[in-house]
Amino acid sequence: MRIATWNINSVRMRLDLLLRLMEEESPDVICLQETKVVDPDFPLGPLAERGYVHAHVHGMKSYNGVAILSRLPFESHDVQHWCGKQDCRHALAHLPGGIELHCVYIPAGGDIPDPAVNEKFAHKLQFLDEMTHWLRTERTPDRRMVLVGDLNIAPLEQDVWSHKELLSVVSHTPIEVEKLSAMQDSAGWVDAMRRFVPPSEKLYTWWSYRAKDWEASNRGRRLDHVWVTPPLAGALTGVTVRRDARGWEPKPSDHVPVIVDLDV
DNA sequence: ATGGTAGCGTAGCTA
Numbered sequence: 001m002r003i004a005t006w007n008i009n010s011v012r013m014r015l016d017l018l019l020r021l022m023e024e025e026s027p028d029v030i031c032l033q034e035t036k037v038v039d040p041d042f043p044l045g046p047l048a049e050r051g052y053v054h055a056h057v058h059g060m061k062s063y064n065g066v067a068i069l070s071r072l073p074f075e076s077h078d079v080q081h082w083c084g085k086q087d088c089r090h091a092l093a094h095l096p097g098g099i100e101l102h103c104v105y106i107p108a109g110g111d112i113p114d115p116a117v118n119e120k121f122a123h124k125l126q127f128l129d130e131m132t133h134w135l136r137t138e139r140t141p142d143r144r145m146v147l148v149g150d151l152n153i154a155p156l157e158q159d160v161w162s163h164k165e166l167l168s169v170v171s172h173t174p175i176e177v178e179k180l181s182a183m184q185d186s187a188g189w190v191d192a193m194r195r196f197v198p199p200s201e202k203l204y205t206w207w208s209y210r211a212k213d214w215e216a217s218n219r220g221r222r223l224d225h226v227w228v229t230p231p232l233a234g235a236l237t238g239v240t241v242r243r244d245a246r247g248w249e250p251k252p253s254d255h256v257p258v259i260v261d262l263d264v
Numbered sequence: 265a266t267g268g269t270a271g272c273g274t275a276g277c278t279a
Contacts, residue, residue: 009271013272209270210269212268253270
């Protein structure tokens, strides 16, 4: 089973690039974040034409939005809400083989890494706490689960272009890394990407739009993740980061697709 | 020293 995850930054703006990803990688399931569209306007037709006839879309006007597109049928699907908001950041689906798939978009958290003065950062930390508590109480590590998405945190030193310079930059602060680690512990999650790329090696999934030349400066961060629970860890056969997609014409997303293969 | 780009939707928010 091949699962892709991508923060597409508007599914309507980048429909052609989504079709390209489908053609080139042929994933069974695609999880999207930042679809930025209400459900009735989601472009389901062209996706169904390519075999992705099962779609679980969960979007809102202008912001956020997640979707699970699949060639495989869902046994069921659902959404989760966090921090008392209905802001379309978490969808899940039950895939064949008893696999529960979570598609997650964690809040970016604004610019100032202080919850006392920045309510967006406070929201991010609370989101992490609530989701961690839910996973710990409602799920157990013996379940077959996959969690993917834009978690907006780069936890390891080699997940950012400069560990030192980013220690006080939202996405790589110690408090965020600590809370992401607690979430990872909540259901025994395994970091699938780092099963195939050693932690000593740089690995990024996002490069800012604001760089003059993203490729030359290469100031990236690993904000997008693939986690699996222990029963699926042995089934992992590979992970692909489509770095080249950062340069896709005519208009790339600032995130690139991550693809995981499972022998199930 | 603090701007730089992108999307939505048509001003300003969010990333």
